[in-house]
Amino acid sequence: MTGERVLMRNVGRPEARTVRGYREGGGYDALAKALRLQPEEVIEEVKRSGLRGRGGAGFPCGSKWSFVPRQSPKPKYIVCNADESEPGTFKDRLLMEHDPHQLIEGCIIAGWAVGANTTYIYIRGEYTKATRILEDAVRDAYDSGILGSNVMSSGFRHDIIVHRGAGAYICGEETGMLESLEGKRGQPRVKPPFPALVGAFGCPTVINNVETLCCATHILLRGADWFKAIGTDERNTGPKLYAISGHVERPGTYEYPLGVTFQQLLDGCGGMYRGRELKAFIPGGASAPIMLAADREIRMDFDTLAKAGSMLGSAAVIVMDETTCMVRAISRLARFFAHESCGQCTPCREGTHWMEILLHRIESGHGSEADLDLLARVVPNVGGISLCALGDAAQGPVRSLVQKFGDEIRANIRAGRYPMPLQRHFDQGAAA
Amino acid sequence: MPTLTIDGRTVEVAAGTNLIEAGLKVGVQIPHYCYHPRLSVVGQCRMCMVEIEGMGKLQAACSTQVMKDGMVVRTNSTSADEAQRAIMEFLLINHPLDCPICDQAGECGLQDYSYKHGQSFSRFRFDEKRTYPEKERIPLGPTVMLNMNRCIQCTRCVRFTEEIAKTSELGFFERGAHAEIGTFPGKPLDNPLSTCVVDICPVGALTSTRFRFAERVWYLDKKPSICTGCDAGCNITLEHKAGSIKRYKPRQNPEVNDFWMCDYGRSTHERYRDLPRLAFPQIRRNQALQATGWKEAIDHLAHNLRSRRTEGAIAFLGSGFLSTEEAFLLTKLATAVDSPHRSIWVDSGPTRHIPNLQGGITGHDAAPNRRGAELAGLIPAPGALASEDLLLEGAAAQCGALFVADSDFGRAANDAKVVERLREARFLAVMGWADTLLARAADVILPVATHAERAGTFVNSAGRIQRFERAFPAPPQVRPAVEVLADLLSRFDTKWSTVTPATVFDLMAEEVGAFSGLRYREIAAEGTRLSGLSDGRPPAATDSAAARPAGPGT
Numbered sequence: 011m012t013g014e015r016v017l018m019r020n021v022g023r024p025e026a027r028t029v030r031g032y033r034e035g036g037g038y039d040a041l042a043k044a045l046r047l048q049p050e051e052v053i054e055e056v057k058r059s060g061l062r063g064r065g066g067a068g069f070p071c072g073s074k075w076s077f078v079p080r081q082s083p084k085p086k087y088i089v090c091n092a093d094e095s096e097p098g099t100f101k102d103r104l105l106m107e108h109d110p111h112q113l114i115e116g117c118i119i120a121g122w123a124v125g126a127n128t129t130y131i132y133i134r135g136e137y138t139k140a141t142r143i144l145e146d147a148v149r150d151a152y153d154s155g156i157l158g159s160n161v162m163s164s165g166f167r168h169d170i171i172v173h174r175g176a177g178a179y180i181c182g183e184e185t186g187m188l189e190s191l192e193g194k195r196g197q198p199r200v201k202p203p204f205p206a207l208v209g210a211f212g213c214p215t216v217i218n219n220v221e222t223l224c225c226a227t228h229i230l231l232r233g234a235d236w237f238k239a240i241g242t243d244e245r246n247t248g249p250k251l252y253a254i255s256g257h258v259e260r261p262g263t264y265e266y267p268l269g270v271t272f273q274q275l276l277d278g279c280g281g282m283y284r285g286r287e288l289k290a291f292i293p294g295g296a297s298a299p300i301m302l303a304a305d306r307e308i309r310m311d312f313d314t315l316a317k318a319g320s321m322l323g324s325a326a327v328i329v330m331d332e333t334t335c336m337v338r339a340i341s342r343l344a345r346f347f348a349h350e351s352c353g354q355c356t357p358c359r360e361g362t363h364w365m366e367i368l369l370h371r372i373e374s375g376h377g378s379e380a381d382l383d384l385l386a387r388v389v390p391n392v393g394g395i396s397l398c399a400l401g402d403a404a405q406g407p408v409r410s411l412v413q414k415f416g417d418e419i420r421a422n423i424r425a426g427r428y429p430m431p432l433q434r435h436f437d438q439g440a441a442a
Numbered sequence: 443m444p445t446l447t448i449d450g451r452t453v454e455v456a457a458g459t460n461l462i463e464a465g466l467k468v469g470v471q472i473p474h475y476c477y478h479p480r481l482s483v484v485g486q487c488r489m490c491m492v493e494i495e496g497m498g499k500l501q502a503a504c505s506t507q508v509m510k511d512g513m514v515v516r517t518n519s520t521s522a523d524e525a526q527r528a529i530m531e532f533l534l535i536n537h538p539l540d541c542p543i544c545d546q547a548g549e550c551g552l553q554d555y556s557y558k559h560g561q562s563f564s565r566f567r568f569d570e571k572r573t574y575p576e577k578e579r580i581p582l583g584p585t586v587m588l589n590m591n592r593c594i595q596c597t598r599c600v601r602f603t604e605e606i607a608k609t610s611e612l613g614f615f616e617r618g619a620h621a622e623i624g625t626f627p628g629k630p631l632d633n634p635l636s637t638c639v640v641d642i643c644p645v646g647a648l649t650s651t652r653f654r655f656a657e658r659v660w661y662l663d664k665k666p667s668i669c670t671g672c673d674a675g676c677n678i679t680l681e682h683k684a685g686s687i688k689r690y691k692p693r694q695n696p697e698v699n700d701f702w703m704c705d706y707g708r709s710t711h712e713r714y715r716d717l718p719r720l721a722f723p724q725i726r727r728n729q730a731l732q733a734t735g736w737k738e739a740i741d742h743l744a745h746n747l748r749s750r751r752t753e754g755a756i757a758f759l760g761s762g763f764l765s766t767e768e769a770f771l772l773t774k775l776a777t778a779v780d781s782p783h784r785s786i787w788v789d790s791g792p793t794r795h796i797p798n799l800q801g802g803i804t805g806h807d808a809a810p811n812r813r814g815a816e817l818a819g820l821i822p823a824p825g826a827l828a829s830e831d832l833l834l835e836g837a838a839a840q841c842g843a844l845f846v847a848d849s850d851f852g853r854a855a856n857d858a859k860v861v862e863r864l865r866e867a868r869f870l871a872v873m874g875w876a877d878t879l880l881a882r883a884a885d886v887i888l889p890v891a892t893h894a895e896r897a898g899t900f901v902n903s904a905g906r907i908q909r910f911e912r913a914f915p916a917p918p919q920v921r922p923a924v925e926v927l928a929d930l931l932s933r934f935d936t937k938w939s940t941v942t943p944a945t946v947f948d949l950m951a952e953e954v955g956a957f958s959g960l961r962y963r964e965i966a967a968e969g970t971r972l973s974g975l976s977d978g979r980p981p982a983a984t985d986s987a988a989a990r991p992a993g994p995g996t
Contacts, residue, residue, distance in 0.1 A: 178617075195614060200485035200505045353595060353621025354486045354614070360532035363619035367568060384565055391528035395488050395500055 016249040017224050018265045020109040027143060029154040032111040038156060040231035044119045045164040052123040056226055059234035060247035065091055065219030066295065066323045068312040071226065075216055077206035078124040084213040086126040089191065090117055092133040092220045093175050093182040097296035097346055098326035101251035102220035104263045106133070106140040109224075110147035114170060116223030118161060119230055121168045124216055128169050132187050135175040145172050179350035183398050184217040186352065197352040198398035221251055242269030246311035256291070256329035257283040269311035275327060276306070286331040290414075294323025296343050297403030299410035320410070337419055340411040341369035347404035358401035361392030365408050377423050386412045446513040461503035461515055462490060472517050473526060473555050475644045476596035477504035480701055481605055487596050489555070491525040492517045500525050526559040535566035536619070538573075538591045546646030548659040552594070572619050580624070582612070583631035585651050585705050586640055590622050593647035599623060599639035606702065606797055609633040634704045634794065641691060641701070652708060653689045665913035666693055668900050670763060670893050671707035672794045672805030673812055675902025675969070678703060680711070680894055685914040687711040687894060695968045698906065700798035707794075711894075718877035720849065720889035722919040731887065736921065743845070743886050744933035746869045747779050750842030753868045756781040757827050757844045760820045761851030762788035762809025764923070765898025766907070767946040769811070770954070771927035772847050773819030778934035782826035784819065787833055788812045789852035805903055808852060814901035817956045833860050841867035847923070849874020849881040856880070873923060890923040891916040898924070898943045899965065901972065907960070908969035
């Protein structure tokens, strides 16, 4: 761990789950400060900080807030996207389980900034522990006058409703989430109109990731200039949580300044598992194209990874060592996307399924070179023309597999065998 | 209004128009499945991807609105074409391609776009396609059959039940490649408009239980017509093969039924198949009906209309199934024999509502043309014998002759009690197409053309006059009622020797205020709203539907 822990300052302080314990650590000072500012000033501060959305798309948070009309005959809503379900991603769970008030504070600040009196926290259904902690924290906040009709005696009203999802990845897509929140089948809406104008229940809505809202808390407390000073450049600012999994010695959630290199991340979690060789890594969750071991010095920020043909996404780093069968790894991801496709739009519904069965055929040793060529031709059709980003997400890893590991797969297809033997690394590790 | 360019053609459209509609204005057809002009835009099928100058990615034409000047759209650029090909491929890899046994073949969106955007080989080399086992024949309700294997998940049907029928029987279930449409447990698709989902289904997933396997669609002759199920006046396409009607489909008229029609209306052609037909003129001789020729039958009727005046009233009873022109000629006939006893009988039907953009059109009667017949003059003068008197009160006993101009004017035509009452007239003439109890009681029978075998006009419940065309000729011994009535009139006044619906209408327009200024050939394709009429009930029948006496035999 290098540098100061900002977002994770209360990890390991169980007392921070109560309003009292949270305030002892300087909690809710940011909210008090925000409430003394005009909403426009709050938005301006967030804009100046260069905070980009931590959910995956990296959209500038301040701009998103400013798109919501100031004057609206309809109520406005904040929806916190806590439906963290991208394979490999587990950073928001940590924030909610260890520091629920940091999120609540961020929600109220966002509400004050855009003039919304209600926040819905749409939390992944499987996060039962986080839900319980969050609900307790919300109740505590109401009892302490942090939430309710008179937030910190300012006269501002704000309510938070914790809403549990029912286990669909697609409900993490912002408009799919809104549909689900409204009690409908969770499937993305056609955009425009964008949620800033027509969102939850047809009203202007801001949708932010958990980590984004937590960052907003610190920007208000310590200023945009402090936030901007952290990170690679003015487009990639602030502290960032990296969820590291796979073949490393100590997988987990780590906080670094945005733009740390992959090698630093790797070193931070104790290096490769049992000292094996790095083969590849996925830098930003299941939908990010694979990077090779040669890319290990790359800066893990939005723009550098985008330039390299991948993406930071949710900063869920999946590390794969030399024993990994890439076909199986990506085949598993393809199965995930085929399973989670909502099925409404043609390229994603049919394309993810086609990719899944093609990869399965190759993986099971029955593939042909034609299958690989076909994969190369079909995959691009899945992305770009789908209704929501799931189609794009699904084709990212598969496309990079074909591009970067084509020779490996071809050799195995020619040999007519299973691409790589099944290895039970972790069993071996446990036995050792 | 913003101007845009589509495939090099410039067009000005209202702000907010989507690209599919804008393209249609200049003859550019952008392929689409899920888009329907009356349903919400969901952008699901992704078939309508087009290239827009200045935008990095392809855009769905259905969900792209023209908001400001200068948009440049290409529907046939390399990238748009590739996207359309990709979607066609995706839609077909798991499609059963069972066109030879599919009802939709010939009018199928997949077939049509395959020619333009598809490819003739498959890259999907797997032994088995994704199927929905046991879901090839799911009756969604009494009228609609679902074959899930053919479905392309466009959800038009789901949106129809939610947004147009407002009954929400259909839902979208499961996810991904297993996504399917269906009904909720215990809630069949049985709303009055349910068969419309078959019309809007772009593929053969939803088929009509009424039309399934009845005919290959390319053998059908199609003619524009008007539904006779009620007085809403839904515009239909009458589809027949050699004079045998196979189905009615709604024909778009934004002023009336828009894209829709009710299930009952679709079933109304079955009466022509199920009821026995009058095939030749007949005259009662020595208690028995005997076949005769037309001249003899008409002479016989004319003679009786003239001579029976001394025995009692000469009454004329029409129905709401008469065309406006026929009703007018019947009025003329009554005038020719100086009879004030002219009226129509119309069963009141269940209220039928067809939604359109103006809120909808409602039919109250069980016949299409009460208003037209009444405007044409079939209204009893005060004190004259009205249809209620004849059917319900036994007033026929006062009649020297009774001419019923519709053998199938409603339930009463097969009601023994009513027929007995009408038979009280000294002389009973029946004109019509169906061999009903009433026809068999007549002294003279004049067989005339059905709705499909003649042309004319109907005036619907909202006072809109609409033309319908002859779809196919009547059987040899059967003549259109307009000809028969004119023939009959010529026995009283020679100017009536030869007429057509058009000439009768134009004559009527000169005499009847409601039609003044109209000419038959100039009645607009979507019909013409008659000016000076109240919406809803016709002026002559100010009482509500409930206040009218219920039809006999109900």
